[in-house]
Amino acid sequence: MKAKIHVTLKSGVLDPQGKAVEQALGSLGFAGVSGVRQGKYIELDLDETDRAKAQANVEKMCEKLLANTVIENYSIDFAET
Amino acid sequence: MKAKIHVTLKSGVLDPQGKAVEQALGSLGFAGVSGVRQGKYIELDLDETDRAKAQANVEKMCEKLLANTVIENYSIDFAET
Numbered sequence: 001m002k003a004k005i006h007v008t009l010k011s012g013v014l015d016p017q018g019k020a021v022e023q024a025l026g027s028l029g030f031a032g033v034s035g036v037r038q039g040k041y042i043e044l045d046l047d048e049t050d051r052a053k054a055q056a057n058v059e060k061m062c063e064k065l066l067a068n069t070v071i072e073n074y075s076i077d078f079a080e081t
Numbered sequence: 082m083k084a085k086i087h088v089t090l091k092s093g094v095l096d097p098q099g100k101a102v103e104q105a106l107g108s109l110g111f112a113g114v115s116g117v118r119q120g121k122y123i124e125l126d127l128d129e130t131d132r133a134k135a136q137a138n139v140e141k142m143c144e145k146l147l148a149n150t151v152i153e154n155y156s157i158d159f160a161e162t
Contacts (some may be wrong), residue, residue, distance in 0.1 A: 006122055019125065024146055030138065032128030041101065041122040047113030057111065064150055065105055 001046045003058045004077045007067045008039035042066060049080060082127045084139045085158045089120035099123045123147060132159060 009015050015037050023037040039064040060078050067074040090096050094119050103117040131134040139157050148155040 008122065008124070018123075020127070021146070025125075025142055028142075028145055030142055033125055033142075034128075035124070035126040037124045039122040039124070041089065041120040042099075043089070043116070043118045043120070044106075044114055045116035046105075047115075061106055061109075061111055061114075064109055066102070 001047060001051070001054050002079045003044050003046055003054065004079065005042040005044070005058065005062065005066060006039060006075045007042070007072050008061070008074075009037060010071055010073055013071045040066075045053075054078060082129060082132070082135050083160045084125050084127055084135065085160065086123040086125075086139065086143065086147060087120060088123070088143070088153050089155075090118060091152055091154055094152045106127045120153075121147075135159060 011019075017038045018036040021038060022033060025033050025036070044058075046054050046057070048057060055076065055078070062074040062076070063069060090099075098119045099117040102119060103114060106114050106117070125139075127135050127138070129138060136157065136159070143155040143157070144150060
């Protein structure tokens with residue numbers, strides 16, 4: 001089973017990386033772009049075949065390693081492989 | 082209009098960041114995890130309201146700045162805000 005994890009900064013948390021991208025896009029001539037936020041996208045393969053167990057497992061991974069839950073949110077999707 | 086962009090390493094390109102995450106998960110006791118790949122996830126707001134023009138515009142942004150198309154793929158989704 002393949003898990004797809006998005007880790008994004010909570011709204012209100014300053015995103016200097018996003019700001020830098022926004023300014024770079026502006027200076028490349030792309031107008032009308034705002035609110036750029038950059039996050040992480042992680043894909044992983046799980047041996048676990050039970051969906052509920054996989055969900056619980058990946059949530060633990062996010063809490064312990066993949067996301068800093070003080071400033072980041074995470075969301076998890078699954079795809080059958 | 083909100084654009085959601087995924088930038089992922091092409092398959093076959095070594096992903097040391099993903100490997101590091103995989104090893105860290107292993108040493109935290111998560112078994113059965115493999116094929117960890119880490120990419121970028123970018124959200125941005127566009128003033129453009131025409132879907133086709135927005136798509137063309139964001140593709141240009143990806144080619145020019147957001148993705149290194151030699152080693153990375155990108156995919157673009159749109160959401161109405």
